Amino acid sequence: MGAKRKLLKGYRGGLLGSPLKWLIANIVAWTIGVLWVLPFIGIFMTSIRPFSEVVSGWWSVSPFTPTLKNYVDALFNPMFSLLRGFMNSFIIAVPSTIIPVMLAALAAYAFARFSFPIKNYLFVTMLFLMAAPQQMTIIPIFFMLNNMRLLNTYLGLILIHSSWGIPWITFFLRNYFSMLPKELEEIARVDGATNRQIFFKIVLPISLPGIISASVLQFAWVWNDFFFALMLIFDPNKMVITQMLPRLKGQYQIDWGLLSSGSVLAMIVPLIVYIIFNKYYMGGFRGWAMKK
Amino acid sequence: MAAGIIIDDVTKVFPPNVVALKNVSLKIKPGEFFVVLGPSGSGKTTLLRIIAGLEVPTKGRVIIGDEVVVDANEGIYVEPRDRNIGMVFQNWALYPHMTAYDNIAFPLRIKKLPKDEIDKRVREVAEALEISDLLYRKPAHMSGGQQQRVAVARALVKQPNVLLLDEPFSNLDARIRITAREFVRELQKNLGITTILVTHDQADAFAVGDRIMILKSGIAQQIGPPEELYGKPANVFIAGFIGDPPMNLFKLKIDHPLIDTLNVKGYITKHGNIVYVGIRPDEAIASTSLENAHFIGKVILVEYVGSRRYAKVNILNEISMRVLAEENIRDGDEVRIYVKKLHLFNSNGKRICTINP
Ligand SMILES: Nc1ncnc2c1ncn2[C@@H]1O[C@H](COP(=O)(O)OP(=O)(O)OP(=O)(O)O)[C@@H](O)[C@H]1O
Ligand SMILES: [Mg+2]
Numbered sequence: 001m002g003a004k005r006k007l008l009k010g011y012r013g014g015l016l017g018s019p020l021k022w023l024i025a026n027i028v029a030w031t032i033g034v035l036w037v038l039p040f041i042g043i044f045m046t047s048i049r050p051f052s053e054v055v056s057g058w059w060s061v062s063p064f065t066p067t068l069k070n071y072v073d074a075l076f077n078p079m080f081s082l083l084r085g086f087m088n089s090f091i092i093a094v095p096s097t098i099i100p101v102m103l104a105a106l107a108a109y110a111f112a113r114f115s116f117p118i119k120n121y122l123f124v125t126m127l128f129l130m131a132a133p134q135q136m137t138i139i140p141i142f143f144m145l146n147n148m149r150l151l152n153t154y155l156g157l158i159l160i161h162s163s164w165g166i167p168w169i170t171f172f173l174r175n176y177f178s179m180l181p182k183e184l185e186e187i188a189r190v191d192g193a194t195n196r197q198i199f200f201k202i203v204l205p206i207s208l209p210g211i212i213s214a215s216v217l218q219f220a221w222v223w224n225d226f227f228f229a230l231m232l233i234f235d236p237n238k239m240v241i242t243q244m245l246p247r248l249k250g251q252y253q254i255d256w257g258l259l260s261s262g263s264v265l266a267m268i269v270p271l272i273v274y275i276i277f278n279k280y281y282m283g284g285f286r287g288w289a290m291k292k
Numbered sequence: 293m294a295a296g297i298i299i300d301d302v303t304k305v306f307p308p309n310v311v312a313l314k315n316v317s318l319k320i321k322p323g324e325f326f327v328v329l330g331p332s333g334s335g336k337t338t339l340l341r342i343i344a345g346l347e348v349p350t351k352g353r354v355i356i357g358d359e360v361v362v363d364a365n366e367g368i369y370v371e372p373r374d375r376n377i378g379m380v381f382q383n384w385a386l387y388p389h390m391t392a393y394d395n396i397a398f399p400l401r402i403k404k405l406p407k408d409e410i411d412k413r414v415r416e417v418a419e420a421l422e423i424s425d426l427l428y429r430k431p432a433h434m435s436g437g438q439q440q441r442v443a444v445a446r447a448l449v450k451q452p453n454v455l456l457l458d459e460p461f462s463n464l465d466a467r468i469r470i471t472a473r474e475f476v477r478e479l480q481k482n483l484g485i486t487t488i489l490v491t492h493d494q495a496d497a498f499a500v501g502d503r504i505m506i507l508k509s510g511i512a513q514q515i516g517p518p519e520e521l522y523g524k525p526a527n528v529f530i531a532g533f534i535g536d537p538p539m540n541l542f543k544l545k546i547d548h549p550l551i552d553t554l555n556v557k558g559y560i561t562k563h564g565n566i567v568y569v570g571i572r573p574d575e576a577i578a579s580t581s582l583e584n585a586h587f588i589g590k591v592i593l594v595e596y597v598g599s600r601r602y603a604k605v606n607i608l609n610e611i612s613m614r615v616l617a618e619e620n621i622r623d624g625d626e627v628r629i630y631v632k633k634l635h636l637f638n639s640n641g642k643r644i645c646t647i648n649p
Contacts, residue, residue, distance in 0.1 A: 183385035186346050191399035191450070192373040201398075205389045 040267075047071070047261035054256060070261035074248060082248075082262055085241035088154075089269070092229075092240055093222040095158050100165035101215050105207075107166070108173035109199055113185070123174075130167045138231050145232060157232050161222045169214045176210035177203065212280040220270040241266045294322040294486045295357035295453040297343065302352035304338050304510075312338040313349070313510040323484045325477070327501030329491055331533070335510040336490040337382070340456045343488065344379050345372035356454060375454075378447030382459040384439050386431040392418075392442045393427040399450040417445045420479070437468045444476070448483070455480070457489040461496055473499040494534055498522075506530050528641035531570045537597045539635070540571045540613035549608060553587050554649045556636060563638040570635035576615040578603045578627040585628035586649065594623055605629065 045058040048066050074082050110116070111123055141160060142151070150156030180203065188198045204211070226242040233239055241262075248262045249255060274281065297320040304313040312335040320326045328336045341347040343354055345361065353363035356377075361370040386395050393414060400410040418424045421441045431439055440460060447455060460476065461469045477500045480487050491497055497504050498518045506513040506521065506529075514526040525531035531539050544551060546565050551557055560567050578589065589605035594617055596602070603617035605627060615629055636644040 181383075181385065183381045183383065184387060187379060187381060187385045187446075188387075188398070189346065190344050190372045190375075190377055190379045191446070192402040193398075194373075197402060202387060206387070208389075 043260045043263050046256055047264050049257070051255065051257045070257040071265070074258055074262045074265060077248070077258075080236070080244050080247045082241065082244055082265060084237065085239055085244035086265070086269075088238055089223055089240040089242075089266075091154055092157055092161065093219055096161035096165065096222045097215050097219040099158070099162040100169055100218060101211060103162075104166045104169035104214070105173055105204070105211065106199075107170045109177055109203060111170065111174040112177035126167050127171065130171070134164075134227050138227070142231060152233055152235050152238065154238065157228060160228055160232065161225070164228075165218045165221070169218060172214050173207070173210055176207060180206065209280045212277050216273055216277050216281050219273055223266075223270050294484050296320055296322045296324075297454060297486060297488070298355040299339070299343075300353045300355065302339075302342060302349045302354065304335070304342060304347065305350045311510050313342075315352075316507075316510070316512050317352075318505060318512065318515055320486060320488065322486055325480050325487045325489070325500055325502045327489050327491065327497040327504045328507055329494060329497040329501075329504050330507035331492055333509075334492075334507045336492070336507055337458055338510075339507070340379070340458050340488065340490055343454070344377050344456055345370060345375055376450070376452050377454050377456060378450065378452035379456040380440075380443045380447050380458065380460050382462060384431075384443035384460075384463075386439055386443055386446075388431055391428050391430055392423060392434070392445075395431070395442055396427075396445045396449050399446065403450070413449055414445075417449045421445045421448075436463050436465075437472060440464065440472060444479075448479075448485075453486065455485050455487040457487065459491050460489065461491070461493070469496075470499075476500060494536065506533065508533075524643065524646055525570075525635065526643050528568050528570070528637050531635055531637070535572055535574070537573045537602060537614055540573065540615075542569045542611060542613075543567075544569055550587075550611065554631065554634060556634070556647065556649060559636055559645055559647060560638075563644055566639040567644070568637035568639075568641060570637065571613060571615075571631055572633070572635075573597075573602055573614040574600075574616060575633040576613075576629060576631045577618065578605055578615045578621060578629050579618045580620065580625065580627055582628040582630050585630045587629055589627055589629050591617075591621060591623055591625045591627055594621060603627065 042058045046054050047070050048068070049058075050065060050067060050069070053060075053063060053065060076083065111119065145151045145156045145160070148156070150159065184202055184206070185198050188202050193201065224242065225240075229240045229243050233243065245259070245262050245266060248258045299316055299318045299320075302313055302316045303311070305311050316335075316339065318326075328339060330336050338347060342349050342362070343356070348362060348369060349364050351364050353365070353368075354361050356375060359370070360366075360368055361375055362368060386392075387398065390398070396414045396417065397410050400413060405413075414427070415424065418427055421444060423438060423441045423445060426434060426438055426442075431442070434442065440463075444457075444460070457476070461472050464472055473496060476489075480500075489496070489500060501518060503515060503517050504521055505515045508529055514521060514530050516524075521530060521534055525534060525539075528541060532541055542550070544567060546557070546560065546567065550569065551560075551567075554569070556569070578591070579585070587607050589607040591603045591605050592612060593604040594601065595604070601617045601619070602614050603621055604612060604614050606612045607629065617627075621627060631649055633646060633648055635646050638644055
């Protein structure tokens with residue numbers, strides 16, 4: 001009895017029904033969770049130890065000599081400074097998050113609440129085009145940017161990331177806005193607010209969880225992007241961090257320590273963003289629960 | 293300044309063909325407390341939304357004060373913000389991200405009134421509604437009754453010509469509900485503001501209304517003061533809808549023995565072969581010792597509704613009805629029943645008359 005009690009400590013009944021179901025759900029969740037973080041642990045273990053210790057695999061733990069050497073080397077490599085890559089990634093990712101989220105929020109509200117001709121066709125078209133793979137669009141994008149003299153510039157890449165983000169953020173926020181209780185907007189109308197005032201004073205503030213979720217995802221996506229950056233930026237001084245990583249692997253033999261410390265550094269930024277906004281982020285996906 | 297409201301032959305059809313309101317006409321006097329009472333889905337909210345301008349009628353027009361705010365035939369439509377209406381939704385619709393203060397101040401800030409004027413008016417209305425000490429709380433941290441008051445404050449702060457209340461008491465529990473009714477009623481009388489309240493609860497309606505309109509399936513059934521709806525229901529629907537416990541209603545052939553016993557044949561001969569006879573539980577009494585009773589029955593069950601005691605009795609071996617019970621009556625007793633008042637309706641359910649048999 002005592003053991004069973006302990007085992008089921010977290011069980012609160014309700015949602016998952018019987019204790020057995022709860023147990024199975026937990027086992028599944030933990031298994032997936034462990035499988036998910038295992039590679040990350042591997043990379044991390046490799047990154048904080050001298051190369052000689054990990055040649056036979058990161059899981060061999062003796063000897064174990066923690067060191068920051070790999071990190072220092074990666075950040076201050078005279079050939080490919082990761083620090084520079086960091087800054088470039090920020091320069092790209094921050095506007096590439098703010099611009100599309102702002103524009104998409106406006107579009108999403110229109111899709112959610114107003115009726116205008118061809119609205120539904122427009123929306124469906126957008127959904128269709130969202131399915132197009134990057135590889136299919138890259139050649140026209142390349143020539144377009146070239147013609148606009150925006151190839152190999154921050155602005156060019158920012159524009160591409162922004163336009164790539166607008167459709168899915170519009171889709172995401174439209175669903176979010178449609179779930180908001182209409183009464184709030186209606187009472188604001190009765191109280192004299194214009195559509196613009198309703199959007200900025202009521203809809204946006206109460207949609208903060210949704211806006212933040214979209215921003216976190218877009219930021220992580222842009223930060224992790226390799227393909228667009230690879231195709232559109234080739235000045236080493238403007239390269240983003242994901243472009244820098246492959247260059248760390250060394251010329252004659254792969255320097256796993258350097259490579260893995262670079263990966264950890266690159267990963268850490270989206271991770272921090274997730275952690276900071278975790279509360280909102282989860283709220284955004286749970287959707288809007290009106291307090292009755 | 294209170295304004296009268298005229299609803300002129302308003303019909304609302306939602307696509308594809310849901311008729312929410314059908315040819316509704318009514319005149320509400322300046323300063324009147326008017327109640328729309330009807331079951332769920334009868335079109336009450338739709339009517340309020342049309343008056344507020346959140347919905348446009350398919351046919352007909354609405355006049356507030358001396359301004360036509362909407363006329364479907366002429367294509368006139370005045371935006372909600374230009375109608376000077378205060379409204380409280382069923383779930384109050386307080387802005388969750390704002391404090392009570394900001395909620396109440398919202399309509400004034402939209403109007404761009406000076407800051408100290410806003411502050412003065414918010415505090416005044418908060419004082420009147422006794423919510424001064426929760427001005428800096430957010431809705432999530434208020435009780436239902438408090439949220440309701442904030443919502444009413446927000447509706448009143450801009451000094452509207454008309455106040456619209458959509459089931460404002462429905463989320464309150466029974467005890468607060470009674471105080472809330474009194475409170476709204478008193479406030480309305482003090483301010484003299486024309487008010488329309490919508491509800492499906494007859495107790496709400498009777499507690500606050502100067503006049504009541506009964507709505508069913510989008511059709512106005514009867515408009516009048518509470519006593520009239522109770523005393524002279526226009527049809528069987530209203531007769532059954534109003535009154536708690538509900539009226540005993542029997543559909544009877546004209547040669548039914550009950551008709552004889554009650555001695556009402558004279559009133560109904562020219563109304564066909566079938567009539568409805570209605571007897572309110574409160575207008576008939578079961579006793580063991582009545583001299584001039586109308587009929588004899590057997591008590592099936594004695595029960596309390598509210599604080600009153602009723603007996604369910606079986607008469608003539610086929611009809612069962614609920615009537616007031618004298619104190620000493622128990623299950624299974626033989627009782628004598630006296631009917632003080634009864635309501636007669638023709639076979640279409642239309643009122644014929646009310647008589648004392
Ligand atoms: N936007 C809409 N589109 C289609 N049908 C609607 C719409 N709004 C209301 N209706 C229909 O119109 C009828 C009247 O609705 P309304 O909300 O006015 O009823 P109500 O009397 O307020 O009911 P309740 O007591 O449940 O609030 C219902 O049949 C409803 O389904
Ligand atoms: Mg309603």
